[in-house]
Amino acid sequence: MTEAPIDIADAEAALAALRASRPLVHNITNYVGMTIAANALLAVGASPAMVHAVEEVEDFIAISSSLAINIGTLSPRWVDAMRLAAAKAVALGKPWVLDPVGCGATPYRTGVAADLARMKPAIIRGNASEIMSLAGAAGAGGKGVDSTASSDAAVDAAKALARATGAVVAVTGVTDYATDGGTLIAVEGGHELMPLSTALGCALTATTAAFAAVRPPLAAAAAALAVYGAAGAAAAARCPNGPGHLPAELCDALYRCDRAMLDRHAAIRVAAIA
């Protein structure tokens, strides 16, 4: 826990390490967000691949640095591939990140998310509603789903989910949080336009997987939140007319992200150490 990034300098160093190693990130993700996830990964300095066939996911994670699994448009054959890839990633000691999109919306979706959460993800990234639902479904307690819940309201669920699964849990909202069940890190950044452009949360999950290739889970989650939050705020400042150009501006901002952007648009603080 003492290795966690506690300031912007650590996020900057993680970004430099990411760009230097250009990790190959294996994604099994939803149809809606594939393009922006790939473009965000390229812009931040990683190498993306979207590969989902059960015939090849185990071979592909073997040549990759990390894995992102996102259940946004799940179906049974894709879930088969997710399980195979996650198991192989764990067997090979490669970190994988889970995005439980829409957990709580249907029994099928909640069940799949809970099963995957038990498969040793390094990091779980979701919004408040998804994390609260997943904490409940994973038997970690939780207070039920409120789709309008703020990230602050999900902090206890995030901690419980982290303890139950062994994963670092990142919950995003106006303030973002990352916790390993002990340390709680708060990250400020982002912009209110971001939820009005589809799949930017999914692309953050992919970006988190890229950082997980170069940093331990809690440090990776915090760095990803800071870099992405700073880039999102910088991008939104260039979108005076609405969210239409936000994905393109976000990629430009990720591509150009540096210490000045981080200092101006993001803040990291250790909110609590258990």
Place this chain on the structure above:
Amino acid sequence: MTEAPIDIADAEAALAALRASRPLVHNITNYVGMTIAANALLAVGASPAMVHAVEEVEDFIAISSSLAINIGTLSPRWVDAMRLAAAKAVALGKPWVLDPVGCGATPYRTGVAADLARMKPAIIRGNASEIMSLAGAAGAGGKGVDSTASSDAAVDAAKALARATGAVVAVTGVTDYATDGGTLIAVEGGHELMPLSTALGCALTATTAAFAAVRPPLAAAAAALAVYGAAGAAAAARCPNGPGHLPAELCDALYRCDRAMLDRHAAIRVAAIA
């Protein structure tokens, strides 16, 4: 029929109602257009979800306000999901909108479109060729497919299709039309660049489903055509170099759409009452 919007003020009021209620719109749509459909829905003020697994579509329409089904990249398992979701929507009294993409191009596609058209969609939205083909396939007559047909040429087919299916039929082109088989409403708007950016028609169908959550079918179709047509024209005016930035500009225009934009870039008239 007298509830149909017959002027821009009704479209403006429908847009305000949409934004106030922020309907959750369930989409089962094609891979090409998922991202722009989701972004258009977010920009206009709705909440999009793309959910297609047969294991969860019935549960998902149950928590949604309306449903859009688009057969652009259909395959048998997806068609199974479309049927389940449409039947459940009708059972629950929730409106659903059909986009018969490419109807007439292959027997498989035409057959699926005709079967879905019999499942009580509230609105069917297509181009002239698709509507003429579907009218024929649905046993409503029709004069065969002409992929270069104008929307004017499809008005009779649209009326026949509306009568045969009970749906409001919207046919888009240089002039857009919406009819319940009796009243015929013409909507002016849009821009010649729009067909040069992929899936903007699909995103209009999704937008129509959002309006169907807050207005009866004919009023919803007319409001969607007016809002989308105005936004498209306003967006194209900001694209002097070609269609590349049109999706982004369209989202900005949907996000900013107001009475001034509607007055400047769209017109609604009742063309005929049977």
Place this chain on the structure above:
Amino acid sequence: MTEAPIDIADAEAALAALRASRPLVHNITNYVGMTIAANALLAVGASPAMVHAVEEVEDFIAISSSLAINIGTLSPRWVDAMRLAAAKAVALGKPWVLDPVGCGATPYRTGVAADLARMKPAIIRGNASEIMSLAGAAGAGGKGVDSTASSDAAVDAAKALARATGAVVAVTGVTDYATDGGTLIAVEGGHELMPLSTALGCALTATTAAFAAVRPPLAAAAAALAVYGAAGAAAAARCPNGPGHLPAELCDALYRCDRAMLDRHAAIRVAAIA
């Protein structure tokens, strides 16, 4: 071989022929690149369709002018459709283009690419690594895969692959090459930002299929490389802040591509005639 375009005037004439005939291009491609491929095809003057169900691919190629097959996000059912469509295209005398995305990354992917390469594609388009891997897998020799290989290093593999398959082989990189196994054409153009925007190579493959509808394979490949390379360079010049807006700018440049753009941003030379 004497029909190959050896100067920019031939590329300009091919572009004019494409725009005049507006070919319907049937695509069976990956989820990540569908939207940009469709938009690139629309911008350059073609009519795109993405159709992958085994129930209709044979009917759809029958009404299309050419076919692009891209294995980026392959799975068994999609591969079934690729085989059916390719065989039907050959039977009907319609050209089809293969993009062996990621060939060499996994045994499954390499095997599918090699099988498709034996099905008489008119053109195969890939990067250096993919072409070198495919040449080896297709029994045409080859020196193994190096994901950092330059296009120059793949010229011999491209020639061998062309001779083994009967296809024109286009290999893209800093300099692009097209060869029928005898003549070798080098095309300059493009920009270093292009690999930082996802699926632009996939969209080039789709564009190549559009040119294959109006020119013989070697002329089509060279014209596509020149037009796309010029448009890419012109687009990148309008992206001072990074790759975010590159897809939109590329579409605008394809839409506006003319002799002046070709002269300024591309060059074609016959590098060798065997």
